[in-house]
Amino acid sequence: MEKIVKSEQEWQELLSNEEFQVCRQKGTERAFTGEYNDEKTAGTYKCRCCGLALFTSETKYDSGSGWPSFYQPSKEDVVAVNRDISHGMVREEVVCARCDAHLGHVFPDGPAPTGQRYCINSLSLKLDPK
Template sequence: MEKVVKTEQQWRELLTDEEYVVCRQKGTERAFSGEYYRYKGEGAYVCRCCGLALFDSSTKYDSGSGWPSFYAPLDQDALGVNRDVSHGMVREEVVCARCDAHLGHVFPDGPDPTGLRYCINSLSLKLTGDVE
């Protein structure tokens, strides 16, 4: 997969201030506030920064965490996972494999069939009508 590389200025021009803080500076939107937290529409959730398809709506579920949650990505190769030791804890950060946008975190407390909970910021996503 070819990487999408932009300057910080290009990212700032492409994203809103809130999107930039979350996607490029590893911020987090407030729990229970995101556009897709309770949204039930169908389609593919793509990276807000580069458009790479990340999750299918059929894998979205209400985890009670306050963020959109998914139990599996569309393609494992679409995501990167980094160790995150910020905020006094050890977590697994999830990033877009194509542009390195911060998406959220993955936890081992999700439902079957994967047992994973991809807890993703709405500001990192866009919903499209079709799954590619």
């Protein structure tokens, strides 16, 4: 997959202040405030920054965490996972494989069949309804 690389200024011009803070500066939206937390519309969730298809509504579920949660990405190679040791804890950060946008974190407490919970910020996603 070919990487998309832009300067911080280019990203700032393309994104709202809130989107930039989450996607490019590794921020987190407050729990239960995101646009897609309770979303039930069928479709594909794409990267807000580059449009890559990341997750589908078929793998979305209500984890009770306050963020949109998915048990697997749409394809294996669309997200990358990095070790995150910020905020005094060790977590697995999820980023877009094409543009490195911060999406959220993945935890090993999700449902079958994967056992994974991809806990994703709504600000890093754009729903493309079916």
